[in-house]
Amino acid sequence: MxxxxxxxxxxxxxxxxxxxxxxxATNSSDDQSRVIRIVAQxxxxxxxxxxxxxxxxxxxxxxxxxxxxxxxxxDLGIRADxxxxxxxxxxxxxxxSGVYEFHCDNFCGADHEQMDGKIIVQD
Amino acid sequence: xxxxxxxxxxxxxxGGAIFLSGLAGCAQSPSKSSPxxxxxxxxxxxxxxxxxxxxxxxxxxxxxxxxxAVATVNALETQPDFIVFTGDLTHTTDDPLERRRRLSxxxxxxxxxxxxxxxxxxxxxxxxxxxGAAFKEFxxxxxxxxxxxxxxxIVVDNVSEPGATIGAAQLAWLQSDLGSVAxxxxxxxxxxxxxxxxxxxxxxxxxxxxxxxxxxxxxxHVTVFYGHIHQENHHMTGHIxxxxxxxxxxxxxxxxxxxxxxxxxxxxxxxxxxxxFREVEAEVPEAEYKIAEYPVTRT
Numbered sequence: 001m002x003x004x005x006x007x008x009x010x011x012x013x014x015x016x017x018x019x020x021x022x023x024x025a026t027n028s029s030d031d032q033s034r035v036i037r038i039v040a041q042x043x044x045x046x047x048x049x050x051x052x053x054x055x056x057x058x059x060x061x062x063x064x065x066x067x068x069x070x071x072x073x074x075d076l077g078i079r080a081d082x083x084x085x086x087x088x089x090x091x092x093x094x095x096x097s098g099v100y101e102f103h104c105d106n107f108c109g110a111d112h113e114q115m116d117g118k119i120i121v122q123d
Numbered sequence: 124x125x126x127x128x129x130x131x132x133x134x135x136x137x138g139g140a141i142f143l144s145g146l147a148g149c150a151q152s153p154s155k156s157s158p159x160x161x162x163x164x165x166x167x168x169x170x171x172x173x174x175x176x177x178x179x180x181x182x183x184x185x186x187x188x189x190x191x192a193v194a195t196v197n198a199l200e201t202q203p204d205f206i207v208f209t210g211d212l213t214h215t216t217d218d219p220l221e222r223r224r225r226l227s228x229x230x231x232x233x234x235x236x237x238x239x240x241x242x243x244x245x246x247x248x249x250x251x252x253x254x255g256a257a258f259k260e261f262x263x264x265x266x267x268x269x270x271x272x273x274x275x276x277i278v279v280d281n282v283s284e285p286g287a288t289i290g291a292a293q294l295a296w297l298q299s300d301l302g303s304v305a306x307x308x309x310x311x312x313x314x315x316x317x318x319x320x321x322x323x324x325x326x327x328x329x330x331x332x333x334x335x336x337x338x339x340x341x342x343x344h345v346t347v348f349y350g351h352i353h354q355e356n357h358h359m360t361g362h363i364x365x366x367x368x369x370x371x372x373x374x375x376x377x378x379x380x381x382x383x384x385x386x387x388x389x390x391x392x393x394x395x396x397x398x399x400f401r402e403v404e405a406e407v408p409e410a411e412y413k414i415a416e417y418p419v420t421r422t
Contacts, residue, residue: 068285072326074324075324081285081286101324101382103324103325103326105286105287105330106285106286106287107247107248107251107252107286107287109215109217110214110216110217112215113325113384114385116383
């Protein structure tokens with residue numbers, strides 16, 4: 001199952017957010033959502049804490065520098081493989097406040113289990 | 124098998140026992156084509172997550188823990204029919220040469236086991252960085268099946284594919300392997316990661332594990348033994364039981380019980396706390412009676 005297919009299934013079952021995924025060298029989206037760049041590098045995300053407002057449309061631009069890391073936010077039904085050298089874009093509009101933890105789910109080495117972060121959605 | 128009475132004496136490394144009466148007493152052999160097989164009680168030992176090569180504060184005795192476990196197993200009065208290691212034999216390293224050195228040392232240590240029928244499978248620490256290449260050099264295929272005294276055993280590799288998946292090819296193999304097994308045959312699956320979503324926030328899951336469970340679901344006597352989470356956990360998906368094992372390096376917290384899955388701090392007063400292995404005994408169940416009630420007359 002491809003990342004796009006998996007994401008489509010997640011979309012179908014997730015009522016909390018609206019999300020989309022794009023992978024490529026340029027931003028194919030025409031929307032004016034806020035863009036948040038996230039760098040994935042053994043064994044951390046930078047930034048690792050992302051603060052959003054409820055109802056705010058944002059685009060996460062994820063780039064892996066040294067490994068095909070994963071990006072998994074189980075409670076938002078989001079996951080993607082981050083291809084080295086490409087920007088992976090995840091669009092989301094959180095509709096419920098809370099803390100949503102994310103982590104790398106492609107085993108990347110000794111401190112893989114510590115590679116995580118959180119999305120904080122505020123009212 | 125009198126040795127079962129000694130299970131609770133395995134205090135040094137916290138040995139435990141699981142009894143699989145559901146596996147035993149089945150009239151058929153696993154194979155559809157085989158003649159009826161007489162069932163024989165037996166037991167095996169599961170060890171897991173030895174992480175050979177780990178050095179750190181969560182187990183200052185890491186150079187000895189695996190060796191102690193081998194000695195404890197060797198001291199069992201009645202030796203098991205076979206032994207299985209459910210992954211993370213070694214601790215991960217980026218260096219391919221060091222990975223092989225650790226696998227070699229691990230193999231040397233466990234070669235001291237009195238029982239020579241030993242089955243291995245990889246964990247992500249052994250296999251995820253090189254798709255299982257080094258593991259296979261030392262231990263052969265990472266997925267396979269075998270029969271033992273009327274039970275069909277299947278080893279599923281859910282760590283060598285990127286992102287902790289079983290993968291389409293192996294799922295097809297699993298389907299094919301199950302195709303030769305009777306629906307009421309006793310089946311045991313060994314794997315490293317949980318096949319179900321135990322704690323997705325901690326990545327304690329297998330992305331396509333549900334597909335494996337779907338393939339196993341038509342079979343009435345299925346039990347899964349796995350490792351990865353460094354503690355006992357018992358879970359049912361329908362009629363399929365899943366049992367995780369303790370580790371031989373350091374315990375991890377209960378699934379989802381805290382923000383991060385950091386190891387439980389080493390206790391110098393009880394250095395082996397939370398570590399151990401298990402015995403699994405397949406025994407013939409007590410007689411069962413099916414009861415049907417009828418009215419005085421039937422129309």
